[in-house]
Amino acid sequence: MNALEKAGAWLLAIVWLAPLLYACWAAFHPPAYATHFDPAAPLTLANFERAWGYAPFARHFLNTVILVTLVLGAQLVLCTLAGYAFARFEFAGRDLAFALVLLQLMIMPEVLIVENYRTMSRLGLVDTIVGIGLPYMASAFGIFLLRQTFKTIPRELEEAARVEGCSWLGVLWRVYVPLARPTYIAYALVSVSYHWNNFLWPLIVTNSVETRPLTVGLAIFGAPESGVDWSVISAGTLMAVAPLLFAFLLFQRQFMQSFMHAGIK
Amino acid sequence: MKHIYGWLLLTPAAILLVVFTHYPAVATLAESFFSTGTAVRPSRFVGLGNYAALLADPIFTQVLVNNFWFALGTIPTSIALAMLMAAWVNGALPGRALVRLAYFTPTVLPMIAVANLWLYFYTPQIGLLDQVTALFGAGSHNWLGNPDTVMGCLVAMTIWKEAGFFMIFYLAALQALPPELGEAARIEGASRWYFFRRVTFPLLMPTTLFVLVNATINSFKLVDHLFILTKGGPDNASNLLLYYIYQTAFSFFDTSYAATLTVVLLALLGGFAILQFQLVERRVHYR
Numbered sequence: 001m002n003a004l005e006k007a008g009a010w011l012l013a014i015v016w017l018a019p020l021l022y023a024c025w026a027a028f029h030p031p032a033y034a035t036h037f038d039p040a041a042p043l044t045l046a047n048f049e050r051a052w053g054y055a056p057f058a059r060h061f062l063n064t065v066i067l068v069t070l071v072l073g074a075q076l077v078l079c080t081l082a083g084y085a086f087a088r089f090e091f092a093g094r095d096l097a098f099a100l101v102l103l104q105l106m107i108m109p110e111v112l113i114v115e116n117y118r119t120m121s122r123l124g125l126v127d128t129i130v131g132i133g134l135p136y137m138a139s140a141f142g143i144f145l146l147r148q149t150f151k152t153i154p155r156e157l158e159e160a161a162r163v164e165g166c167s168w169l170g171v172l173w174r175v176y177v178p179l180a181r182p183t184y185i186a187y188a189l190v191s192v193s194y195h196w197n198n199f200l201w202p203l204i205v206t207n208s209v210e211t212r213p214l215t216v217g218l219a220i221f222g223a224p225e226s227g228v229d230w231s232v233i234s235a236g237t238l239m240a241v242a243p244l245l246f247a248f249l250l251f252q253r254q255f256m257q258s259f260m261h262a263g264i265k
Numbered sequence: 266m267k268h269i270y271g272w273l274l275l276t277p278a279a280i281l282l283v284v285f286t287h288y289p290a291v292a293t294l295a296e297s298f299f300s301t302g303t304a305v306r307p308s309r310f311v312g313l314g315n316y317a318a319l320l321a322d323p324i325f326t327q328v329l330v331n332n333f334w335f336a337l338g339t340i341p342t343s344i345a346l347a348m349l350m351a352a353w354v355n356g357a358l359p360g361r362a363l364v365r366l367a368y369f370t371p372t373v374l375p376m377i378a379v380a381n382l383w384l385y386f387y388t389p390q391i392g393l394l395d396q397v398t399a400l401f402g403a404g405s406h407n408w409l410g411n412p413d414t415v416m417g418c419l420v421a422m423t424i425w426k427e428a429g430f431f432m433i434f435y436l437a438a439l440q441a442l443p444p445e446l447g448e449a450a451r452i453e454g455a456s457r458w459y460f461f462r463r464v465t466f467p468l469l470m471p472t473t474l475f476v477l478v479n480a481t482i483n484s485f486k487l488v489d490h491l492f493i494l495t496k497g498g499p500d501n502a503s504n505l506l507l508y509y510i511y512q513t514a515f516s517f518f519d520t521s522y523a524a525t526l527t528v529v530l531l532a533l534l535g536g537f538a539i540l541q542f543q544l545v546e547r548r549v550h551y552r
Contacts, residue, residue, distance in 0.1 A: 009353035010360075013367035016425065019382045020370065022393070026385075035391050082278040091271030097279070104286045106538040110486065111507070111530055114514045114523045115289030115296075138281035168270055197375030199489040200507075204515065215377045219492055230385055237381045241374050248373045252366060259372065260433045 026234035034230045047235035051221075054232065056209050057239060060217035067129050067202075067213050068195045072188055074137040079187075082138070083146030084172050088158070098147075104140035110200050120205055127211050132202045136195065142187055145261075149183040150176050186258035189251075193259075196244050214240045290531065296524035308521070315525040325526070327501050328509045331416065335505060336484040338420035339427065344476055346428040348469070351435030352461070365436075368429040376426065380493035383422045384409075387494070409495055412502035419490065419503055427483070431476045438472040439465070471544075478541040485533060506530055 026034045027048065033041040051057070085091070086098055109116060116135055117126070125131035153176060161171045177184075199215040206212045212220075218240045221233070248255050297315050302308030319325050354365045371379065386393045387408040395405055408414050442465070450460045488508040491497055497504035497512065504512075507530060514523035 005353065005356075006358055009350075009358055009364055012350070012353075013364040016371065016429070017367045019379075019386075019425070022385070023382050035393075035396065078278040078281070081274040085271045085274035089267050089271030089274065091268040091275075094271065097275065100287065101278075101282060103290075104282060106534050107286055107290055107531060108486065109285055111527065111534065112286070112289040112293060113511065114520055114527060115292045116285055117514075119284065119289065134281070135285035138278040138285075140282070143278060193373055197373075197377075199375065199377050199492070200511070203492070204511070215375050215489075218375075218381065219377050230391075233381055234385075237378045241378045244373055245370070248370070249366075252362075252369075255373065256365075256369060256433050259430065260437055 023234040023238055026231045027238050029231065031229050031231040034234075047231040048239065051232045051236035051239060055217055055221040055236065057214075057217065057236070059209055060212060060214045060240075063129060063211060064196060064213040064215075067133055068192050070129065071133040071136050071195050072191050074133070075139050075142050075191055076184065076188075078138050079142030079146050080172070080177065082143045083150055084176060086143065086147040087150035101140045101143055104138075105144070109135035110198075113201065113204055116201075117204055126205055127207050129211055131205045132211070132213065133195075135201070139191070142191070145183055145187055146180060149180045153179050185254065186261045189255055189258040190261075193244060193255075293524045293527045293531070296521055297528050299521055301519050301521040315521055318522065319525055319529070324501055324504070324509065328504045328506045331501075331503065332485060332505050334416055335420065335423075336481055338416065339423045339484060340477065340480045342420075343424050343428045343431055343480065344473060346424065347431035347476070348435050350428065350432040351439055352465075354432070355436060355439045365432075368432055370429065371426045372430040374426070376487065376489035377493060379422065379426050380490040383418075383425075383490075384494060387418050409503075410499050412499055415495055415499065415503045419494065422490065423484075423487065427480065431480070434472050434476055435469060438469050442468060474544050475541075478537055478544060482534060482537050482541075485530065506533075 025037070028043050028045070029041045030044055030046070082101070086094065086101075120126050120131045120134075123131075125134065157175050157179075158171050161175050166174060197215060198213075199219065202213050203216050203219065206216060209217075218236060221236050298310060298312060299308045300306075300311045300314070350368045354361050354368065358364060389395055389407045389410075390405045392408070394408060398406065406414065408418050446464055446468075447460070450464065455463075485506060488505050488511070491503060491505065491508045495503045497508050506526065510523050510526045510530065513519050513526060
């Protein structure tokens, strides 16, 4: 690699970081310096304070954390059971059922917003956190991923556990789940990032501060008609992305590997 | 016994899948054959009436054309950049972990936050883009308010968001290439560009096809940024199919027409999924 290419690679990296770096600049300086890049500009946290006051960020944070935990917890249980069924049980209609499950990879819940909203209002779950999460809990992607992983686990282990007197569920809990740990971690990272960032369905199904997750709160807060200035919007945006961004910075390698795993399927 | 256990394990997931995927897909298809009911006029069967309206609807044509330009604008450039990024990050680059981090970071940000950050660039007068063009003596532009420039603005932002995501697939593919190929080329005295064009690029083809299909599917599902930046405007110049479905259902309350539009989107996604499935099948056979 010659010097020119190295410079190119670095230049592109700087261009790629620029929007975030600019947001940091605007967020940590008084609004007067938002578009005025003076290295001597005083640093301040006032923008974060004002952003925190403009929108109920604490509530949005709490909602997002509840949502992400709820969805991931339900996904882990449901996908483990279903993945185990597909990997190790021969039951009538299995192949058809599996094909029907995989259909969800193509028809994601956000495409069926109109009908799913109707279902939610029938169930009385409009404007609840459960309502945001419910369509995602049975994840075809999770079922598929776990089925593939369970299939690679040697049957001898299962048979040994059965001889020792383990029940079907005991085998699942003591043999399959511990051996599939890397898959669970990869899946959890992808699921948490996805639902931390998801917007369209939560926007549709919520209409009060008590249920709105961060992305929806951020959209209302950042809309041009809200008349909040740049520095405050930057501060609010940074606050909303900070937890995931820090997690990513700490566990870069796992994140990239999980995203790749998720993409290749 | 095995039958019962199998179904018992599957049941909780199956119920949710049926309620939120299969039932709504079928119900959407059924609804597309009915008119939207109002207080005075109940919903009635109209056959293909909604589909006829679809073909006569200039906005529908426009959102499809927009989706096409959005895909064409974002995908080839993102893929080319992703390859370049992967090649750089895979090479002997000082501080390459940091560079890789910089390329990948936009992937973990929500589209809403991305739109918030980029809105600043495009704002007339105080925005970064206007400040830069002002240095060259150009006047103020309403980048997002002008039908000629709005799509370009969205495309640039989406490339920034997605290129790093595609990079990791190329990076994995590059690391899987046998190193002997590069050594052989060096002995033969092949230039790096020649080597890339004749060896690396063809060997990356399965990855490129895979990324291509995924990127196409994504370009139909990515609409979050429109809520912040343009609301589909000006005059539908940046409107996309899924956003139009949202508007039709939740702003114009024409649910039957929204269902008809959804059927079109489902058909498109289904077509891409079949394509993707065939590609995966072929990849398996190559190995």
